[in-house]
Amino acid sequence: MNADIRRARRAFWWVGVMIPSAMITLSAIVVLVWLPEIPDPSAIHWGSDGVDGYGPRWIHLVILIGIGGGMLALFALIALLAHKMPRGGGEPTPDGPQWSATARFLGAANLASAGLMSLVALFSVGVQRGLADAADAPDITPWVFAGFAVMLCLGVLGWFLQPPFAPSAGPSDAPATPIPLADHERAVWIETVTIARSGQIVLGVGVFISIAMAVLLLAQGVAAWWITAAVALFLVGAVATSLSFRVQASAAGLQVRSTVGWPRIVIPADRIVSVRAIEVDPFAEFGGWGYRIGTDGRRGVVLRKGPGLEVTRADGRRFVVTVDDARTGAAVLATASRKDG
Secondary structure (H helix, E strand, O other), X not given: OOHHHHHHHHHHHHHHHHHXXXXXXXXXXXXXXXXXXXXXXXXXXXXXXXXXXXXXXOHHHHHHHHHHHHHHHHHHHHHHHHHHOOEHHHOOOOOOOOOOHHHHHHHHHHHHHHHXXXXXXXXXXXXXXXXXXXXXXXXXXXXXXXXXXXXXXXHHHHHHOOOOOOOOOOOEOOOOOXXXXXXXXXXXXXXXXXXXXXXXXXXXXXXXXHHHHHHHHHHOOOOOHHHHHHHHHHHHHHHHOOOEEEEEEEOOXXXXXXXXXXXXXXXXXXXXXXXXXXXXXXXXXXXXXXXEEOOOOOEEEEOOEEEEEEEEEOOOOEEEEEOOOHHHHHHHHHHHHHHHO
């Protein structure tokens, strides 16, 4: 780990973990002290006509610690562990842990979200102190907008408090050469790629937290439980369609299809200009796992760090898929594009 990476990780620890954790902890202590002074049930949601959602007093702490703290822990886990993911095939990463602008963004996001969650919790509980009926609680909409303004400022501040870091591009081969085949011969190459275990753990934690919060809010009769449930359902679907893909190279071209059937990407052989084997870091280059768009405009199905195929289309667009034995797949596609060219 070089000096730039150490400096970036140290800044992330302060901006994205230590300070946000302190903000949520201090806010939780204040809320805990105030809880005996507010009605039970208390107001937890405001609409155009005032309070329209109620819940037990302690739900304020659960939302602050569960959602705010859970999001903080999840983002920190992603940023700190994603660059330590093993290469395809379980091989260790030769260059050690890396860093990226995505990790920098997650650190800023943690600072911003902790500020928003802390302020909303303090506002929603503070306006109810001394009230006999939660229905009399004043509207907190202006304070929520103030919280969003603070969130934006903290996000920008968190970004600039961390040093910029540009990861070096992974090694890549020259454009693949075709396989010598007789006129009656055809080459087909098929591989299945599954997201690395570290990615499964991180995504699983995120899904679990969202489902747990939805169940908790539903059990307590909180009116807005469906919002959390919708987020959880979306996450379940996104993860289910991104865990595993089947990659096929043949005379027809390249086909990449999720094991659940969607998404499905097809690049015909006559649209392939060149193909090569490369090394890919999903988090640093694409900001995560699954079907992604990279910072350089490339699109791809990136599930693990390590070897991958990069296909350049006739219109100049590039598509990447991480997969073992990428050199063989590249050679098969080069053969197919030559015969159709």
